[in-house]
Amino acid sequence: MFTYLRAILIIYSSFLYLVDANSQNINDLLLSDNYEFIDLSHPFDGNTIYWPNKQSFVYSKKVIKEMDDGTTYAENEFATSEHGGTHLDAPYHFNEKGERVGLISLEKLIVPLIIADVSSQVNDDPNFVLYKHHLDHMINDNFGKPCVIVFKFGWSKFIHNRQQYLGLGANNTLNFPGVSAEVMEWITSSYKNIVGVGVDVSSVDPGSSTSFSAHKIGAAAGLYNIENVNLNRPVPEYGCTAIVMPMKLTEGTGAPARFVALCPKKKQSS
């Protein structure tokens, strides 16, 4: 009889939990202590890294004035290339039939985030090119849902040193790690549902590339890229959500983007 009552009690409390779980508001969950937001965007200012000969971020006009009541009023105007700092490449960047930024659906911009950390294999070598064999640990993963994969080369730590970050050489040659055509083909042909590819360097292709194969293969398949992702803070390899928010440029071949990871917090070991 005691066991029976106990069973009833457990059923009842489970029922309460069920009701709660079903009616749980997304806000309660997102804003609980179980999740945190991690900003994967570098800021835009005079130090933002752009490729040589591109329009860097610049304030073309700054207004600051005191109003009659003593309030200080400030507003600015700026100019920038679409492809500098943390930004999105639309498929149209390398595919005239591909989508421009304004048409990319939100269902491709808020998706599960996978971080493929290959930084220990890169080991700060600017000549590193990512091949499939570097990804043996995930080569057979089935990511299941539309997702974004970000390759962590370990390059964000150089963000305050443009020369090193870009591997700038004579005649503005560039040299930094990147993704091989082989890997981009694996991504686009293996039904992994990857809708976007991110890197913590200035291009998905290696800095020394002149063929831009990774760009072309991705764009042909309708994928977008996110370049100059800020990975200076640790991000879990699985379990986060990517919130990729490019400025909504109707005709954009690319756009400055805010990129945020929504991640389950690591539990404190008790």
Next chain:
Amino acid sequence: MFTYLRAILIIYSSFLYLVDANSQNINDLLLSDNYEFIDLSHPFDGNTIYWPNKQSFVYSKKVIKEMDDGTTYAENEFATSEHGGTHLDAPYHFNEKGERVGLISLEKLIVPLIIADVSSQVNDDPNFVLYKHHLDHMINDNFGKPCVIVFKFGWSKFIHNRQQYLGLGANNTLNFPGVSAEVMEWITSSYKNIVGVGVDVSSVDPGSSTSFSAHKIGAAAGLYNIENVNLNRPVPEYGCTAIVMPMKLTEGTGAPARFVALCPKKKQSS
């Protein structure tokens, strides 16, 4: 005995559910059929609405070229004011001690969203000013958590007619609905935890304002604004999450913003 077995079965299935609910990934929830994303941003292009005498959105350079292998490559550069189209006003816009865009924490940018639909009271009157008595239905609500409130004046439908949207008159006078000082004081002094105020017009202050009281009161209290919110699609008044993603301008007095609502889908009545 039968009842007892049945109880055990229910416990067991409840237990399975519990395990599932506890381990449920945020991605599974976000990407389930129970939620949808609604874009509250107008796009940026040559038709984007800016105030008179401000730098409108313009492509300062467009490159499109055919590469050796026949691929079409495209990239652009653009110029814009910080305060046009769907954009965020940082507190610094009207408060020299306030935060600039780059410093606004993500905990203030991803928060519950409240839509206060006053469009039937506005009734397309460009002289409408929002006072507390218009908000009687929510005046005693306790919003509980940090949140964004967006006032729907019903103005987004005029977005393709700049003259009407801004209420442009002689000498570039403006005339469109806005928020009174009274309402902004209510927002900042009633412990409602509102961190940002949105409007579906070009300014939180009425178009005819020259004192910019709503801006000043909000900025003094550390609130940001989102202006030119796109409310052409219906959005539930409660229950959605605001994802406010301004371009991360370190010194920004404001910034072009992508603004998305994450909303529980309306259940189909069966």
